[in-house]
Amino acid sequence: MPDEPGSLEKAAGVITRYNGNINRIQYDRRIDPCTVFYEVTSTVEEYTKITRDLAAIGYLQTSLKPSSFLKFYVHLPHTSGSLSRFLKYTTESGANIGFIDFDEAGRHPDRLTLSLNLEDPALVEQLLNTLKSRYHLEILEYDTTGKNLDETIFYVRFAQEIRDLIGESENEFLLSFLADTNHIAQELMNRGNNPRQVFDSVLQTGRTLHATTxxxxxxxxxxxxxxxxxxxxxxxxxxxxxxxxxxxxxxxxxxxxxxxxxxxxxxxxxxxxxxxxxxxxxxxxxxxxxxxxxxxxxxxxxxxxxxxxxxxxxxxxxxxxxxxxxxxxxxxxxxxxxxxxxxxxxxxxxxxxxxxxxxxxxxxxxxxxxxxxxxxxxxxxxxxxxxxxxxxxxxxxxxxxxxxxxxxxxxxxxxxxxxxxxxxxxxxxxxxxxxxxxxxxxxxxxxxxxxxxxxxxxxxxxxxxxxxxxxxxxxxxxxxxxxxxxxxxxxxxx
Known part of the structure; x- marks a missing residue:
């Protein structure tokens, strides 16, 4: 869901429209600013309508594809609208900006630092070709394995680390496992624990077992x-x-x-x-x-x-x-x-x-x-x-x-x-x-x-x-x- 006012209400409205009963909701922007977990009780017919309408507005996550990670410097001209024109290209590629940094009074007044996450690896090459023909770029990191995903898509990154431990799995299973992990994080957070420690402890359990075989x-x-x-x-x-x-x-x-x-x-x-x-x-x-x-x-x-x-x-x-x-x-x-x-x-x-x-x-x-x-x-x-x-x-x-x-x-x-x-x-x-x-x-x-x-x-x-x-x-x-x-x-x- 977009990290903006009204998103939670909009999703809840869809659920309410079809008589769904929300049993659990959890959102913490410190973990992932764009992921919200709902557990809902409904009839099969109501569930079909709820998921249909959530998908229609782009709110329903049904896959956990490993994203490509790209971090680079770009040198932009000091003219009005140059940043806006540049961002138009990243938006058209479907890239999710995880980090952006520019300061005209800083050490590098002509340099913008940017990190992006893209689900489709083919779009990475397409975006790079588009940008390289218009700007001077310096590539800092480029990863298509999902190992260097930005923290702004925490759950996608977490799912990739689970894949590394158990091998490739169906999206339905991974989404269910993430929901369960989120549920215990919510439970332990309510007891005063840091949710990040919960996710880290889950991964450490799997990593330790694999590292001792x-x-x-x-x-x-x-x-x-x-x-x-x-x-x-x-x-x-x-x-x-x-x-x-x-x-x-x-x-x-x-x-x-x-x-x-x-x-x-x-x-x-x-x-x-x-x-x-x-x-x-x-x-x-x-x-x-x-x-x-x-x-x-x-x-x-x-x-x-x-x-x-x-x-x-x-x-x-x-x-x-x-x-x-x-x-x-x-x-x-x-x-x-x-x-x-x-x-x-x-x-x-x-x-x-x-x-x-x-x-x-x-x-x-x-x-x-x-x-x-x-x-x-x-x-x-x-x-x-x-x-x-x-x-x-x-x-x-x-x-x-x-x-x-x-x-x-x-x-x-x-x-x-x-x-x-x-x-x-x-x-x-x-x-x-x-x-x-x-x-x-x-x-x-x-x-x-x-x-x-x-x-x-x-x-x-x-x-x-x-x-x-x-x-x-x-x-x-x-x-x-x-x-x-x-x-x-x-x-x-x-």
Whole structure:
């Protein structure tokens, strides 16, 4: 929409004319002076008329084509009307002026500085040919990739950066994604946050994931002998949750899968540590539905064992499903965004855990028992503090407690992992869908670990806490401390 008085009223008038109900409107000229977001409820017939009339007056944006960016000096004669005549050529080309600067009393009194954005690359050449035949030009920047778009068309520029992360996408999808991003920016801005930080955090999430794949992939790995038959591996990936593998001869159990975007790198790493390929895993247990814990499940033929709540969250693409935060726009957007950037690939073969019976371990219902080698793991049902359907695994005899994202040794995270995790904290304000329940779960799990540790110490063993992020740890003076040696794995490259 044009940045001029009456534009908002004119668009609202079209919507009102056909009985559309405006549910949301957002405009901030600090972000983009010519883009306004409306969310409207109407019948299909009314919608058709509204969009028809908005398009007729040039207000309806239906595409996000990468624009060409052109910045140059032009030397204009000091005569009346010379600027007006020059601007006539730029207007006829359909160029959007992002910057213009001229001062007769300045250092360059004969020079006008101008930056333009044009949707059609062919018009750039046409405009340049027209101008060069009439004026002396000095080209400063010329870009047809959309990487140097001017800030005055912020959303077009943002869409181009999204394209760089996910590849070419249909306009309908990109426009929907921009509307969703704008919605969370509006929500967080109303909570006192800078909207530009919202957009930057979205992009940083995608960029960080892409920047840590392939030759830039790395992991910190712990290998712990649990029994003479069973080895435990903990793989801390560059971003997101840890993957755990319990290896007992031909039995290989995986707990969580990491992001889908890391799958090829993870499999190369597994091969390096002698864990074979996708077919070697006899069972996969998914602790909860966040993409960094289940996003690569679809690459494995083995059954994925999970809570019904986890299955439902995956189906609805809303990590807050089944919680008191279910209708949060922040949670719904974050799930959509992270699944997109991390190349979420849902498990094809799912086995859901049975419903809770009467058996309890601490405050947690015992849903089932899973065995690998000579180890039996109780599957405990969480209360839904982090996400609905989160589960824990516990082996009292060998002192293993897999706590998913309820208990994490944050001190074991390197600065890069900590920075990445902070992006989610900012975008959803809290990674727990119910903070009260999350605190209750954490307290109960730490008490269970302490009680187990006390029992095992007399037998020369410890309770090892395997958090959803970070290293395998033990309790020392009420603090989590990494246990065992850690190997820093880096991608081998070509």
């Amino acid at each position: 392939g030759k830039n992939f790395y992991a910190d790995v712990q290998k712990i002998t649990v029994t003479p038959l069973v080895d435990l591996f903990c793989f801390q990936l560059p971003c997101g949750g840890s993957i755990y593998v319990l290896k007992a001869g031909r039995e290989t159990l995986m707990i969580d899968t990491g992001y889908g975007i890391y799958h090829d790198d993870v499999m190369a790493m597994f091969s390096y540590f002698g864990l074979g390929n996708e077919d070697q895993f006899t069972c996969i247990i998914i602790s909860h539905a966040d993409a960094d814990h289940c996003g690569a499940g679809g690459f494995f033929p083995a059954d994925a064992l999970m809570h019904t709540g986890t299955r439902d969250i995956i189906k609805t693409s809303n990590r807050a499903y089944g919680s008191r935060s279910e209708h949060s726009v922040l949670e719904a957007f974050y799930t959509k965004m992270i699944n997109l950037f991390s190349r979420f690939h849902a498990s094809k073969k799912i086995t859901c855990l049975p419903h809770a019976g009467t058996e309890r371990r601490s405050i947690f219902p015992v849903l089932a028992t899973v065995t690998v080698g000579d180890i039996s793991l109780e599957v405990l049902e969480g209360l839904g503090g982090h996400t609905h359907g989160q589960i824990y695994l516990y082996c009292q005899k060998e002192g293993l407690l897999f706590t998913a994202d309820a208990v994490i040794n944050f001190a074991s995270l390197n600065p890069e992992r900590a920075r990445y995790n902070s992006l989610a904290d900012f975008l959803v304000t809290s990674v727990n869908v119910d903070s009260d329940l999350a605190r209750k779960e954490r307290k109960a799990l730490l008490e269970l670990a302490a009680k187990t540790d006390e029992h095992l110490t007399a037998h020369g063993k410890r309770c090892r806490i395997c958090g959803g992020h970070g290293a395998v740890s033990v309790m020392e003076n009420a603090k989590l401390v990494s246990c065992g040696e850690s190997i820093h794995y880096i991608a081998l490259g070509d």
